[in-house]
Every structure is written in C-alpha cells, then in structure tokens.
Amino acid sequence: MRTLYYILQKEFIQVFRDKAMLPIIFIIPVLQLLILSYTATFEIKNVDLIVLDNDRTPTSRELVNKFSGSSFYHFNGYADNFESAKQMIKSGKAEQLIIIEPNFEKKLINEKKGDIQIITDAINGSAASMMLVYAQSIIGDFNKNIIIAQYPSQHIGMPIKIDSLFWYNPELNYITYMVPGILVLLVTIIGMFLGSMNLVKEKEIGTIEQINVTPIKKYQFIAGKLIPFWIIANIDLAIGLLLAYFVFGIPVIGSVGLLFFVASVYLVGVLSIGLVISTLTNTMQQAMFISWFFLVIFILMSGLFTPIESMPHWAQIMNYANPVSYFIKINRMIMLKGSGLADIQQDLIILAVFAIVLFSFSILRYRKTV
Amino acid sequence: MNQKEKIIEVTNLVKMFGSFTANYNLAFDVYKGEIFGFLGANGAGKTTAIRILCGLSPPTSGKVIVAGYDVSLYPNKVKANIGYMSQKFSLYNDMTVKENFRFYGGIYGLSGKEIKEKTQFFLKKLKMEHTRDIVLSEIPLGWKQKLAFSVAIMHDPKVVFLDEPTGGVDPITRRQFWEMIYESADKGITVFVTTHYMDEAEYCERISIMSEGKIEALDTPAKLKSNYGVNTMNDVFIKIAR
Numbered sequence: 001m002r003t004l005y006y007i008l009q010k011e012f013i014q015v016f017r018d019k020a021m022l023p024i025i026f027i028i029p030v031l032q033l034l035i036l037s038y039t040a041t042f043e044i045k046n047v048d049l050i051v052l053d054n055d056r057t058p059t060s061r062e063l064v065n066k067f068s069g070s071s072f073y074h075f076n077g078y079a080d081n082f083e084s085a086k087q088m089i090k091s092g093k094a095e096q097l098i099i100i101e102p103n104f105e106k107k108l109i110n111e112k113k114g115d116i117q118i119i120t121d122a123i124n125g126s127a128a129s130m131m132l133v134y135a136q137s138i139i140g141d142f143n144k145n146i147i148i149a150q151y152p153s154q155h156i157g158m159p160i161k162i163d164s165l166f167w168y169n170p171e172l173n174y175i176t177y178m179v180p181g182i183l184v185l186l187v188t189i190i191g192m193f194l195g196s197m198n199l200v201k202e203k204e205i206g207t208i209e210q211i212n213v214t215p216i217k218k219y220q221f222i223a224g225k226l227i228p229f230w231i232i233a234n235i236d237l238a239i240g241l242l243l244a245y246f247v248f249g250i251p252v253i254g255s256v257g258l259l260f261f262v263a264s265v266y267l268v269g270v271l272s273i274g275l276v277i278s279t280l281t282n283t284m285q286q287a288m289f290i291s292w293f294f295l296v297i298f299i300l301m302s303g304l305f306t307p308i309e310s311m312p313h314w315a316q317i318m319n320y321a322n323p324v325s326y327f328i329k330i331n332r333m334i335m336l337k338g339s340g341l342a343d344i345q346q347d348l349i350i351l352a353v354f355a356i357v358l359f360s361f362s363i364l365r366y367r368k369t370v
Numbered sequence: 371m372n373q374k375e376k377i378i379e380v381t382n383l384v385k386m387f388g389s390f391t392a393n394y395n396l397a398f399d400v401y402k403g404e405i406f407g408f409l410g411a412n413g414a415g416k417t418t419a420i421r422i423l424c425g426l427s428p429p430t431s432g433k434v435i436v437a438g439y440d441v442s443l444y445p446n447k448v449k450a451n452i453g454y455m456s457q458k459f460s461l462y463n464d465m466t467v468k469e470n471f472r473f474y475g476g477i478y479g480l481s482g483k484e485i486k487e488k489t490q491f492f493l494k495k496l497k498m499e500h501t502r503d504i505v506l507s508e509i510p511l512g513w514k515q516k517l518a519f520s521v522a523i524m525h526d527p528k529v530v531f532l533d534e535p536t537g538g539v540d541p542i543t544r545r546q547f548w549e550m551i552y553e554s555a556d557k558g559i560t561v562f563v564t565t566h567y568m569d570e571a572e573y574c575e576r577i578s579i580m581s582e583g584k585i586e587a588l589d590t591p592a593k594l595k596s597n598y599g600v601n602t603m604n605d606v607f608i609k610i611a612r
Contacts, residue, residue: 006476010465017464017505206458213424213531214477215450368445369427 003216007224011198015228025194029186029236033243036182040305043174044130046074050094052085053078057105063116066142067098072134095121096131108146168336179250180331181304183240187233188298188324191267192291194229195274200287203278212368222363226271233267234260244335253338259331262344265351266327272358273323279365298324323354375402376435377529377560378423383432385418392418394583396432400529400562405555407574408564411611414580416564420533423562425449437528450478453522453559456533460518463507467493470506471521478525492520512543516550523554530554532563536570548573568603577603579610586610 015021049067053060068075076094079085088094099117101107108114118135122128169176202208211221237260244250252259274291281287301308301315302324308316319325326347333339341348378400385393392415400406410416421427423436425445434441437451461470468489475485493499496516501509509517515535523530532551536544548570551561563574571577571591578588587594587610594606 002479003477006473009476010462010469010473013469014462014464205463207460207462209426209456210454210460212426213449213452213454214474215446215479216477217446369425 003220004224007216007220008227011224011228015232025190025232025236026239029190030239030243032186032189033179033182033240034247036185037175037179037248040178040182044127044134045072047072047131047134048076048093048095049073050076050079050085050088050097052082052097052099054102055100055104059105059108060100063100063139063142064098066138067135070134070138089119089121092121096135098135175248176250176336177332178304179244179248180335181302181328183237183244184302184324184328184331185299185304186240187237187263187267188270188327189295190236191229191233191270192274192277192295193288194232195226195271196278196281196287196291197274197284198229199225199275199278200281200284203282204284216368218366218368219363222275222359222366225275226268226359226362229271230264230267233271234263237263250335252335254334254340258341258344259334262327262330262334262348262351265348265355266323268355269323269351269358272355272362275362276358276365279362279367298322301325302328304328323351326351326354376400377402377404377437378406378562379433379435380423381433383419383422383434384430385415385422385427386430391583393422393429396585398578398585398588400560402528402560403555403558404576405551405561405563405574407571407577408562408580409566409571409577409607410564410580414611415583416580417533419580420531420562420564424452424454424531451528453525453527453530454533455515455518455522455530455535457515457535457537458533460514461506461521464505466503466505467498467509467517468502470517471524474521475524480525488524492517492524496520512539515539516543516547519547519550523559527559529560529562532561534564534566536565536567544570568607571603571607579607581611 015025051064051067053064064075067073076088079088079097082099085094085097085099089097097119099119101115101117104114104116116139118132120128120131120135166172199208202211241252241256241259245252273294277290277294278287281290300306301311301319301322303319304324308319308325311319330339330344330347330351333344337343376399378398380396380398383393383396384391394415396419408416408420418427422429422434422441425436425441425448428442436448439447439451441448462473465473471489471492472485475488480488489502493502496513498513498517501513506514506517519530519532519535522532536547539547544567551563551573555561563570565571574591576588576590577594578585579594580586587597587606589597591603595601595603598606598609600606600609
C-alpha cells in the first residue's frame with residue numbers, strides 16, 4: 001500500500017504540474033457537454049422552404065401562410081419557375097419545394113380536389129421523411145379547415161379518440177435525451193485517452209525502464225496509472241451532472257449514489273482498455289490512433305445517436321461487447337426514469353465483468369521485461 | 371578485496387533473439403565492493419547482458435545470480451537489491467529534485483524519515499541543496515546524472531548498474547562522478563559500469579571486453595595492457611574489438 005501511495009503521489013504531481021492538462025481535464029468536457037447537447041439533435045427545425053405557386057389565388061396564399069407561420073419552417077420565398085426552384089435546391093438554399101398546380105383554387109371548389117407536389121432534398125433520408133411528415137400534417141390541417149368551412153353543418157368526428165401521453169420526457173425534448181449519453185461520452189474519452197497516453201508517455205521518454213528495474217509490483221503500477229484518472233473522470237461526471245441540472249434543467253431522478261457507483265465500475269473497464277492499448281503500443285501516436293479506432297466504433301455503435309434496435313443484427317450482437325452502450329442505457333434509465341438497482345442489475349453485472357476482465361488483462365499485459 | 375564474496379555469478383549465459391545470438395556463453399563473477407568495467411563496441415551485446423543482469427530480460431539459457439538471487443526465478447528480489455542508472459533513462463523531468471528522491475525512495479520501501487535523511491545527505495554531498503525544489507528539466511545534464519546516481523544508490527543496493535553514466539557529460543563532472551563511484555565502492559556497493567571512455571576504463575578494478583556476443587578478455591587494466599603488449603587501454607580495446 002505504501003508503494004501505491006508513492007506512485008499515486010507522483011502521478012498527481014505530474015498531472016497537475018502540466019499546465020496543459022488542467023484545461024484538458026476540466027474545460028474540454030464542459031465545452032463538449034454544452035456544445036454537443038445543443039447541436040447533436042435530430043429535431044428538424046427551420047426547414048428552408050420555397051414555393052412555386054402556379055395558382056396565385058387567395059387559397060394558395062392561405063396554404064403558404066400555413067407553412068410560413070409554422071415554427072418548423074423558414075419560408076424562403078416564391079420561385080419564379082421550376083428551373084430556378086431546382087437551382088435553389090441544388091445550391092442548398094432550399095430543402096423543400098412545394099409546387100401548387102394552376103387552377104388549384106378553382107378545382108378545389110368545383111371538383112372538390114386540388115393537386116400539390118412536394119419535393120424534398122433527401123440526401124439525409126431520415127431528415128427528409130421528417131420534413132415530409134411536417135408538410136403532410138400542415139396540409140392535413142389545411143384540408144380539415146376546408147372541410148369544416150365547406151360543410152359547416154356536418155359534424156365531422158373521428159370514431160377512435162386517441163389520448164397520448166409521453167412519459168419521462170413529456171416535452172419530447174431532445175436535449176433531455178442527449179445529455180445523459182453525452183455525459184457518458186465525455187467520461188469515456190477522458191478515461192480512455194488519459195489512461196493510455198500516460199503510460200505510453202513513460203515508454204516514450206524512457207522512464208518506464210527505470211520503473212521496471214525497481215521491485216514495484218505489476219498491479220501496483222497499473223493501479224497507480226488507473227486510479228488518478230478514475231478519480232478525475234468521476235469529478236468530470238460530477239461537473240457534468242451539475243451542468244445538466246443548472247444549464248439544461250435535467251435533474252437526476254434516480255439515485256446519484258447509484259449513478260456514481262455504476263460510473264466507477266464502468267470507468268475501471270474503460271481505463272483498463274486504455275491501459276491495455278498502452279501496453280501494446282510504443283508511442284503516443286500509436287496509442288492515440290488505436291484509442292480513436294475503438295472510441296469511434298464504441299461511440300457510434302453505442303446507441304447515443306442512433307437507436308441500437310434499428311442496427312443490423314450483427315451490429316446488435318457486437319454491441320454486447322460495447323461497454324459504452326451499457327452505460328449510456330443505464331445512465332439514461334437512472335437520470336431520466338429514476339430506475340433503481342433492481343432495474344439495471346443485469347447490465348451492471350456485465351459492466352463489472354468487463355471491469356474485472358479488462359483490469360486483469362492490463363496487469364497481465366504489462367511486462368516488466370523487454 | 372575482502373574474502374572475495376561473489377555478488378554477481380554468471381555461468382553459460384546465452385541470449386538469443388530468433389536465430390541471432392546476442393550473448394554467447396558468457397561466464398564471469400563480480401565481487402563485493404568491486405568496480406567492474408563492462409566494455410565493448412556498439413552492438414557487442416553489452417546492453418543485452420546488463421538487461422539480463424537487472425532482470426529486465428530473461429536469459430535464453432544459463433544461470434545468472436545477482437545479489438544472491440537467480441534472476442530468472444526471483445527477478446523482483448534481484449530488483450530490490452540493485453540500483454540502475456543509464457544515460458538515456460533518467461529521472462522524471464517534470465518533478466522536483468526532492469520529489470524524485472521521495473518517489474524512488476518510496477517505491478524501494480524506505481520510510482518517510484529515511485527518505486528525508488537520504489535526500490538531505492545526498493544534496494549536501496553534491497552541494498546541490500539549493501536545487502531541492504527545482505524541477506529537474508531546469509537542471510544541467512551533468513548535475514542530473516549525479517542526482518540520478520544518488521537516487522540509484524539511495525536504498526543501499528548491493529550492486530549498482532551504470533550504463534554509460536557519463537555520456538555527454540563534461541570532464542569535471544565526469545571526474546566528480548567517478549569520485550562518487552569510488553566512494554560507494556568503499557561503502558561496499560559493487561559497481562558494474564559500461565563506458566566508451568578508455569580513461570574511465572583505467573579507473574576500474576577489473577574489465578571485461580565484449581566482442582560479437584562473447585567476452586574476449588577479462589582482467590585488471592594493467593594485466594590486459596601487458597597481455598596485449600600495448601601501453602593504453604585504448605590500444606587493448608582496438609585490438610580486441612576489431
């Protein structure tokens with residue numbers, strides 16, 4: 001234990017003496033949380049809309065007003081002809097084009113039907129379908145108004161009345177959904193990078209050889225490399241939770257103690273991955289590259305940005321070996337739903353297995369010989 | 371040399387890297403309190419041998435006993451009883467002198483009181499008390515090497531391995547460095563040193579000269595010179611290493 005104390009003392013001295021480290025440890029995670037939470041959103045807002053109105057009647061204008069009045073749309077004006085409309089979509093000035101046919105109003109009154117065409121820039125497929133849904137619901141609303149206006153006496157009712165409730169995130173706020181995931185992301189990045197960089201740095205400058213001729217035990221050295229960043233990452237999580245509460249108004253509904261317990265187990269695993277990488281590499285460049293490789297895969301597959309359920313089957317199976325996805329799931333459950341130990345038990349056990357296996361492997365992989 | 375107690379015993383040491391033999395059947399003994407020079411041209415296999423003696427690299431075959439323990443079986447026991455210092459691998463540049471002493475003293479199991487006393491003792495001896503709280507990166511190389519040597523012997527090891535300890539150091543500091551080596555040898559610490567400076571070789575009690583993985587000669591500097599019929603160690607070295 002005394003040996004470990006001296007190793008930890010040394011690590012903390014080195015971390016806090018490095019002037020570049022403090023911003024890395026404490027400012028970058030804060031910026032990450034603030035920037036990503038606001039921007040990593042799949043809500044489609046301010047769709048750039050242009051209209052090619054070949055009818056130019058009060059009815060067609062009324063329809064356009066419906067769109068321009070919606071908070072989802074940003075009305076970018078009328079196009080003169082189809083060619084110029086096409087050009088605007090091509091240049092990205094417009095994402096959606098609504099073409100209103102000639103005699104739209106006349107046909108609506110006489111034949112009880114009118115035609116419009118919606119063209120959507122579908123490079124981003126899921127965004128395009130959302131935009132179409134918006135347009136359809138606005139037009140559907142418009143339709144309903146016409147029916148009521150034309151048949152005021154008849155009571156149009158729907159046989160099934162839907163009463164829908166959204167639980168845990170009643171306002172369907174995307175930030176509420178993203179923040180717990182991004183908190184996981186930033187402790188993961190801090191943990192994996194700092195852990196792997198630190199050990200490999202000693203290899204690069206050669207001090208590891210001096211360490212290797214001392215009677216230091218392997219587990220002492222690895223624990224000495226893990227514990228400082230384990231503490232730092234937990235502090236980062238605490239800062240993140242405070243920001244979530246004070247900036248985004250997202251409290252932890254479940255137990256904060258449980259959340260930190262899970263985080264602590266998880267971080268042992270993640271830091272161990274970093275340490276395994278650093279035992280396998282000789283330079284910071286190599287360690288950095290391999291860490292990035294794993295981080296990108298872990299994060300993109302974690303269910304942070306896209307639901308795991310919609311990934312192909314093989315990817316879902318791969319995700320069983322992705323610690324990030326477990327912690328994101330647990331963190332969302334604890335923070336947003338107030339889930340307790342019983343609810344997350346199974347995933348927590350898996351994280352604990354990860355932690356034990358990876359930590360043991362990093363000790364095994366660290367060689368005091370060359 | 372009192373009773374000729376053996377501190378290092380090497381018998382039939384072989385180290386292979388694939389099909390390349392880095393050390394071919396090395397056999398030698400080093401005695402307590404001796405200053406043993408380990409010479410050889412670059413690539414002769416010196417560093418490999420030192421690494422084996424320090425427990426950093428396992429031998430392919432043969433027996434190596436250092437400070438009473440077999441390095442293959444008890445590397446950590448060996449490591450607790452040796453000190454090690456090289457030109458390339460030094461102390462932590464981002465820590466102060468005091469912090470370096472404290473860290474290495476701590477991991478060798480010295481008590482807090484011992485660490486304080488030793489730090490005080492060495493800094494006073496080196497006349498470097500004013501550097502106690504200075505970060506190592508701001509200290510000149512020669513001073514650093516003297517500090518590194520002090521740190522390497524602060525836990526009173528039985529043997530200290532010095533791998534080209536005076537490389538890149540000015541002649542005055544080199545002289546001071548050798549005074550430190552003599553002092554520790556007088557206290558009974560065996561000194562195992564490699565060097566490329568032939569004047570330093572003359573300071574050693576016995577010298578082995580390696581060439582292509584084998585020890586070609588092993589004796590006192592005086593005997594080596596007379597055996598090869600030359601006047602300087604430089605000429606001995608050139609005759610063997612060529």
